Amino acid sequence: MSSILPTLGKDVSIDIGSIQTRLMGGTRGTVISEPSIIATDTKQEKVVAVGDEAARLVLRMPDMWRPLTPLKDGFIVDYRVMHTMLNYFLNKVSNALRRARVLVGVPCGMTDVEQRAMMDAVIQAGAREVFLIERPVAAAIGCGAPIFEARGSMVIDIGGGTVDMGIVSLGGIVDSKTIRFGGSDINNALLRYVRECFGVIVSDEIIEDIKHTVGTAVAPLEDAEYAFQGRDMMNGLGRRCVIHQSEVYQVVNDCIGGLLDELKQMIRSAEPEIVADIMQYGIYLTGGTAQLSGLAERIGGELGVPVHVPDAPETKVVVGLNGASSDLVSLSRFIVNSKNRKGQD
Numbered sequence: 001m002s003s004i005l006p007t008l009g010k011d012v013s014i015d016i017g018s019i020q021t022r023l024m025g026g027t028r029g030t031v032i033s034e035p036s037i038i039a040t041d042t043k044q045e046k047v048v049a050v051g052d053e054a055a056r057l058v059l060r061m062p063d064m065w066r067p068l069t070p071l072k073d074g075f076i077v078d079y080r081v082m083h084t085m086l087n088y089f090l091n092k093v094s095n096a097l098r099r100a101r102v103l104v105g106v107p108c109g110m111t112d113v114e115q116r117a118m119m120d121a122v123i124q125a126g127a128r129e130v131f132l133i134e135r136p137v138a139a140a141i142g143c144g145a146p147i148f149e150a151r152g153s154m155v156i157d158i159g160g161g162t163v164d165m166g167i168v169s170l171g172g173i174v175d176s177k178t179i180r181f182g183g184s185d186i187n188n189a190l191l192r193y194v195r196e197c198f199g200v201i202v203s204d205e206i207i208e209d210i211k212h213t214v215g216t217a218v219a220p221l222e223d224a225e226y227a228f229q230g231r232d233m234m235n236g237l238g239r240r241c242v243i244h245q246s247e248v249y250q251v252v253n254d255c256i257g258g259l260l261d262e263l264k265q266m267i268r269s270a271e272p273e274i275v276a277d278i279m280q281y282g283i284y285l286t287g288g289t290a291q292l293s294g295l296a297e298r299i300g301g302e303l304g305v306p307v308h309v310p311d312a313p314e315t316k317v318v319v320g321l322n323g324a325s326s327d328l329v330s331l332s333r334f335i336v337n338s339k340n341r342k343g344q345d
């Protein structure tokens, strides 16, 4: 087992999301949140930018530059991209990586092979040791849930591409699951709707703005409007369109059915005492998509429990990992795997 004793504040915590990667700690003590992409020059086969800079280039990318992302549904799909990205981000927060322990938030139910791929990528990026902790556990710690008490605490972390849900009690995981759904699915559904119903093509930024401005998971009482410019698919010219909030609600509603079923399933399979705790104390809803208007209310209404959204919900996994790093001894039951430079687990 790798060393779980503290290492003088050198620890780095990292939440590698399908959209955004967040880091805390390290010798520089900085907090980083940058897009999980790298930009490559396909002709010269070299990396031209990572994170913020890559995202900026993607917007105005010549044909020969390609954006690449290392993750799909929370799991590594491109090891080389993951290595390049981790190398860049980890060295940005620490100039003493060789002495650093790195805590990584991972989806639930990773296979042994997937866990090893993640740990190898972190070690090869220069870290001394790596510890994997499931994201719902990290989010629970980040929310300040009483994870050591004899009380069930449920957390749902909804990001861009995955939902990590789990119940913790008495310092252990009662149940946890990761499903493939997130804010990107809502964006894709909105993009399809706008194409089919308005006959226009719009940018990703407009879709994101529609979701933030009039997106809602509960039927709207007043039907607000959102005006935007699209490019007509027939004549290629610009056209002004107006979408109603009730239309956006329908799109969102069609998207979240599967999520609601999964959440109900988790509650149904929990022990009655745990369900009673969840009903009394509620569920923590974290991740960027927790900010979707009406989502907490909708989940609360469907499950019959109070749902709390903390401040800055998208940061709770990395905040929780950072908190965990100071007490890995007590949290050892939550470590799903670990490795050090010498290759020992």
Ligand SMILES: Nc1ncnc2c1ncn2[C@@H]1O[C@H](COP(=O)(O)OP(=O)(O)OP(=O)(O)O)[C@@H](O)[C@H]1O
Pocket (backbone or CB within 6 Å): 016, 017, 018, 019, 020, 021, 074, 158, 159, 160, 161, 162, 163, 182, 183, 184, 208, 211, 212, 215, 287, 288, 289, 290, 291, 292, 293, 314
């Ligand atoms: N105000 C908002 N309303 C609706 N959605 C929002 C809002 N703010 C952010 N989001 C959505 O949150 C998502 C990003 O969340 P987050 O940063 O937690 O994802 P991630 O960690 O990269 O992804 P994942 O954890 O799924 O791998 C995006 O889909 C974004 O559109």
